[in-house]
Amino acid sequence: MYRKIIKRSLYNMRDSYLIYILACAFAIGIYGTLVSMSTNPSIKRAIPTWRSYLGDISIMMSWVFAFCAVIYMVYVGGFFVKQQHHEFITFEKLGMQRWVVVMLSFFQTSVIQFFAWIIGLLGTVVFQKFLGMVLFYLMHLRFNFLMYISLADARHLLTVFLYSTIFFSGINAFKTMRILQKGGKRRAKKARWWLRIPAGLFGIVLLILAQVGSVQLIYDIDSIGYSPKPMAEILFILIADVFGTYLVYFGFLPTILNFLQKIRSVAYSGINIFSFKYLKERLFQNISTLWFVTELSAMALVLLTFCYYGYQQVYHNYNTIYPFELSADQNTVKTVRQELKKSKANIVGEYQTDVKISLASYYKESDKTVVHQPMTFMSHSDYLALPKRIQKWNPKVKSNEYLMIRYNSGSINDEPQKAYNIEVKNAPLIAKAKIGNSFPYGSTMHYGSIMIVPDKYYQSLPAEINDTLYGWKFKKGDRLNAKQIKHLEKRRGDYFLKVNYNSNLKNSSIEIIKKEPETYDHNVYTQIGFMRQGGFKKQFNQVGGFFLFIVSLFSVALLIALGSVLTLRILLRDDYQSRQLRTLQKIGVEETEIKGIVRKENTLTFLIPLIFALVQTISASLSFSLKLPKKLLLIYGGYVAMYCLFGVVSYQISWHGIKKKFSQ
Amino acid sequence: MQIVVKNISKDYGKKKNAVHAIKDISLEVEHGEFLGIMGPSGAGKTTLLNMLSTNERPDHGQIIIDDIDITQLHDREQTKFRRNKMGFIYQSFELLDSLNVKENVILPLALSRSHKKLIEERFNYMMNLLNIEKLSQRNVDELSLGQRQIVAAARALINSPEILFADEPTGSLDSKSATILLNYMQLVNQREKTTIVMATHDAFTASYCQRVVFIKDGLIFSEVVNPGNRDKFFEQIINMQRTIGGGNYFNVSQDY
Ligand SMILES: Nc1ncnc2c1ncn2[C@@H]1O[C@H](COP(=O)(O)OP(=O)(O)O)[C@@H](O)[C@H]1O
Numbered sequence: 070m071y072r073k074i075i076k077r078s079l080y081n082m083r084d085s086y087l088i089y090i091l092a093c094a095f096a097i098g099i100y101g102t103l104v105s106m107s108t109n110p111s112i113k114r115a116i117p118t119w120r121s122y123l124g125d126i127s128i129m130m131s132w133v134f135a136f137c138a139v140i141y142m143v144y145v146g147g148f149f150v151k152q153q154h155h156e157f158i159t160f161e162k163l164g165m166q167r168w169v170v171v172m173l174s175f176f177q178t179s180v181i182q183f184f185a186w187i188i189g190l191l192g193t194v195v196f197q198k199f200l201g202m203v204l205f206y207l208m209h210l211r212f213n214f215l216m217y218i219s220l221a222d223a224r225h226l227l228t229v230f231l232y233s234t235i236f237f238s239g240i241n242a243f244k245t246m247r248i249l250q251k252g253g254k255r256r257a258k259k260a261r262w263w264l265r266i267p268a269g270l271f272g273i274v275l276l277i278l279a280q281v282g283s284v285q286l287i288y289d290i291d292s293i294g295y296s297p298k299p300m301a302e303i304l305f306i307l308i309a310d311v312f313g314t315y316l317v318y319f320g321f322l323p324t325i326l327n328f329l330q331k332i333r334s335v336a337y338s339g340i341n342i343f344s345f346k347y348l349k350e351r352l353f354q355n356i357s358t359l360w361f362v363t364e365l366s367a368m369a370l371v372l373l374t375f376c377y378y379g380y381q382q383v384y385h386n387y388n389t390i391y392p393f394e395l396s397a398d399q400n401t402v403k404t405v406r407q408e409l410k411k412s413k414a415n416i417v418g419e420y421q422t423d424v425k426i427s428l429a430s431y432y433k434e435s436d437k438t439v440v441h442q443p444m445t446f447m448s449h450s451d452y453l454a455l456p457k458r459i460q461k462w463n464p465k466v467k468s469n470e471y472l473m474i475r476y477n478s479g480s481i482n483d484e485p486q487k488a489y490n491i492e493v494k495n496a497p498l499i500a501k502a503k504i505g506n507s508f509p510y511g512s513t514m515h516y517g518s519i520m521i522v523p524d525k526y527y528q529s530l531p532a533e534i535n536d537t538l539y540g541w542k543f544k545k546g547d548r549l550n551a552k553q554i555k556h557l558e559k560r561r562g563d564y565f566l567k568v569n570y571n572s573n574l575k576n577s578s579i580e581i582i583k584k585e586p587e588t589y590d591h592n593v594y595t596q597i598g599f600m601r602q603g604g605f606k607k608q609f610n611q612v613g614g615f616f617l618f619i620v621s622l623f624s625v626a627l628l629i630a631l632g633s634v635l636t637l638r639i640l641l642r643d644d645y646q647s648r649q650l651r652t653l654q655k656i657g658v659e660e661t662e663i664k665g666i667v668r669k670e671n672t673l674t675f676l677i678p679l680i681f682a683l684v685q686t687i688s689a690s691l692s693f694s695l696k697l698p699k700k701l702l703l704i705y706g707g708y709v710a711m712y713c714l715f716g717v718v719s720y721q722i723s724w725h726g727i728k729k730k731f732s733q
Numbered sequence: 734m735q736i737v738v739k740n741i742s743k744d745y746g747k748k749k750n751a752v753h754a755i756k757d758i759s760l761e762v763e764h765g766e767f768l769g770i771m772g773p774s775g776a777g778k779t780t781l782l783n784m785l786s787t788n789e790r791p792d793h794g795q796i797i798i799d800d801i802d803i804t805q806l807h808d809r810e811q812t813k814f815r816r817n818k819m820g821f822i823y824q825s826f827e828l829l830d831s832l833n834v835k836e837n838v839i840l841p842l843a844l845s846r847s848h849k850k851l852i853e854e855r856f857n858y859m860m861n862l863l864n865i866e867k868l869s870q871r872n873v874d875e876l877s878l879g880q881r882q883i884v885a886a887a888r889a890l891i892n893s894p895e896i897l898f899a900d901e902p903t904g905s906l907d908s909k910s911a912t913i914l915l916n917y918m919q920l921v922n923q924r925e926k927t928t929i930v931m932a933t934h935d936a937f938t939a940s941y942c943q944r945v946v947f948i949k950d951g952l953i954f955s956e957v958v959n960p961g962n963r964d965k966f967f968e969q970i971i972n973m974q975r976t977i978g979g980g981n982y983f984n985v986s987q988d989y
């Protein structure tokens with residue numbers, strides 16, 4: 070008989086269980102994939118860095134993932150126990166012993182966990198192949214991904230299977246026990262608006278304070294740098310946001326419906342008389358879920374935003390620092406060419422540009438000092454002859470304008486757009502120059518800043534040192550082997566510049582030292598003669614791809630988790646709630662109107678967290694003075710669309726379930 | 734004639750295990766009549782009422798109410814028809830737990846978007862008539878079964894339906910509450926000239942009607958008209974029950 074009871078209650082809630090099982094199976098599949106990927110030999114072969122740290126990161130991620138999944142499973146698994154509340158109490162009333170009921174609940178959960186794991190482990194096999202291919206694609210690797218699950222990993226997964234099943238079943242059994250101890254009183258929740266309205270107002274105050282706090286935070290980060298104050302502020306903002314949202318939900322959601330219900334002309338017209346009360350009741354039950362989902366969605370969106378900016382920043386920096394796969398100067402070009410010939414590299418582009426190095430002095434805002442440094446000069450027409458992607462990251466310059474290219478200070482706030490009054494030795498003062506960050510041959514090939522000047526200025530500029538810079542582009546890399554690289558590495562420090570500064574520029578000079586000086590003065594600068602950047606590019610692409618992989622995996626998982634929580638909250642109505650919808654139909658309410666109530670319930674449940682999460686994310690981004698570019702809006706759009714898809718699907722399932730009850 | 738039923742039939746289920754709930758029934762109900770439908774459990778009483786009240790469609794035959802063939806109406810029109818003309822008392826009350834007594838009672842008027850003033854007026858009148866004014870702010874789960882049945886009746890009657898359908902309205906009431914409710918139904922029938930069609934398996938309940946139709950296995954078996962004396966009528970009904978089938982047959986209720 071017990072088997073029959075379990076079978077029947079599983080059958081009764083099959084829609085909800087199916088969603089739960091699929092969500093769990095997805096989590097298990099991803100977990101299994103992350104675990105088994107870390108030991109996959111084809112990844113190890115394809116990605117040298119996998120052994121050193123990417124593999125460890127993937128294991129760490131699997132732990133984070135498992136942690137989140139456990140929270141999800143415990144939280145959502147509890148929904149089902151709650152749903153069977155009445156049933157369990159009835160069992161006990163009918164004379165079933167308490168421990169028997171608890172065991173029933175235990176085995177029910179075990180069965181569900183069993184199914185989830187079976188599907189999840191099958192999923193691991195599929196996911197590994199699929200995700201492995203995605204990972205390789207994102208990491209720009211042309212390897213064939215082979216599926217592999219080591220015996221140790223399989224054993225590990227089975228152990229987790231066993232323990233987690235016992236753990237979750239135990240937790241649900243415990244929850245059942247609590248229900249039986251408390252007895253079957255359905256506590257009608259009172260409106261208590263005298264508590265709710267002040268709480269809601271306080272929530273709004275908290276949200277405003279959080280906003281003010283984040284503006285203050287930006288100011289403090291920029292002005293004091295590293296100190297414990299910003300950390301405290303971030304903590305405050307987080308707490309104020311999280312609790313503020315809860316209080317606003319707690320205070321206003323039911324109050325608004327309450328208020329509408331009090332307006333008789335609204336409430337007494339049509340189905341509203343029922344739907345307001347019904348929706349209010351449902352919202353009461355779901356406030357903490359809505360809150361939970363809102364905060365997690367906001368967190369996910371904020372994370373996506375910052376990852377996006379982080380990625381952009383790194384990508385931008387990378388491009389401004391490494392425009393060519395290989396670069397050299399006039400002293401090293403011969404050796405490099407020889408080695409390239411030996412390696413049979415497929416050269417698709419070779420660039421060379423004459424530059425002059427001279428002394429310059431100007432006031433630097435960020436250091437608030439006057440600096441005297443060597444500066445590289447390049448003519449405007451030479452600059453334009455370089456590949457477009459170098460100019461892309463710099464502001465446009467006309468033939469009579471000056472462009473100063475220097476390191477990005479990396480501050481969040483925008484850099485100054487212009488530099489003024491730059492003195493150059495034995496040449497006219499440059500009154501005004503635009504500022505850019507993208508170095509033509511990579512920042513490592515120029516010491517200090519580089520100045521793009523009008524052709525005429527360049528021709529008449531007396532140089533302290535003349536040099537020529539070279540850059541190569543290849544198809545499928547430079548193919549230099551380790552021995553060749555070792556040989557080239559010796560030429561890295563090509564020559565050294567020693568600045569002898571005497572009160573003014575005219576009397577100062579740059580001295581070339583061919584050998585590495587014994588001691589590095591602050592006025593000795595290294596001119597690097599050889600830079601192999603292709604390797605960095607590869608690594609950058611790999612790490613970037615891996616990063617993208619992890620972030621998107623987590624956001625998809627988060628989306629599925631949150632969506633399924635909301636769907637389950639909608640599906641798992643109390644018995645008396647679905648009975649009421651049936652009653653409406655019996656006393657002559659049109660089906661479309663009942664459908665309308667279900668739709669409203671769905672819309673409210675999905676839209677409220679979404680809107681709040683979006684508002685929080687966007688206001689956070691704006692207070693960090695981050696502009697929201699199109700691409701990011703596209704990402705948000707994708708998130709919203711997926712979310713809405715969940716809403717539509719859960720509406721369909723929900724209505725389907727109710728209709729089935731109608732025809733019973 | 735308000736309701737004319739011509740040769741309706743209704744089957745449930747697929748070919749193999751089909752149930753002929755209604756085989757062939759023809760029936761006429763006059764304006765202001767209080768008609769009883771009796772029969773053993775499974776005879777098809779509920780099915781017949783559901784078809785009369787447009788909750789279900791017959792497979793064959795016509796149902797004409799106020800010269801309109803309701804079997805030809807679309808779902809939407811049927812719903813409108815149902816809302817405007819009909820009231821229902823179900824055996825299981827079908828009250829909404831979320832709403833209090835007042836909201837439950839005025840629901841039909843609110844659904845048809847009546848004016849607020851009219852709603853209040855009708856509500857007070859109804860509560861007065863049925864003598865349940867003091868219940869109006871209570872929640873449904875604070876009511877006794879008898880009180881619930883009367884509230885359900887108040888809801889059925891508030892928009893002064895021309896036709897009231899009652900499916901075993903006394904099924905879950907003790908005899909005292911049943912008497913009260915039946916008296917009210919009679920009162921409404923006389924005062925408001927409401928046509929009432931009531932299904933029951935209980936002879937005492939049926940004795941409040943003006944005419945009782947007996948059905949068995951989806952067919953009309955016979956009918957008895959009230960001679961004007963309830964005790965006599967009650968005896969006639971009991972006799973007819975004996976003719977149809979065993980004595981206990983009627984006391985078994987299977988309806989939910
Ligand atoms: N929805 C349904 N599906 C299948 N059979 C039904 C359904 N409703 C009623 N029946 C069958 O139709 C017959 C008549 O039922 P019903 O009208 O409820 O009887 P009564 O109300 O007189 O007890 C019964 O045999 C019953 O089993």
Ligand SMILES: [Mg+2]
Nearest residue numbers: 778779780988
């Ligand atoms: Mg019946």
